[in-house]
Amino acid sequence: MAADLQPEWISCLPSSWSYGVTRDGRVFFINEEAKSTTWLHPVSGEAVITGHRKTPDLPTGWEEGFTFEGARCFIKR
Secondary structure, three states: OEEEOOOHHHHOOOOEEEEEEEOOOOOEEEOOOOOOOOOOOOOOOOOEEEOEEEEOOOOOOOOEEOOOOOOOEEEEO
16 A cells, blocks of 8 residues: 655655655655665655546546646656
């Protein structure tokens, strides 16, 4: 089960961890100390949902998404 996108997950990252976002909006976590990455939050062990979704009214290959600030955007796959 994935966790909803919430700002708390950023503030509770351990000190040696940071995060990144792929071009398609998927959040990943970076362990700077171990030089490794993971899709799962290092504390909760869950993936983070970014809010991207496919909708029937969009052209083929496009998805609707939302930035961390809540702005609506569209992603071409």
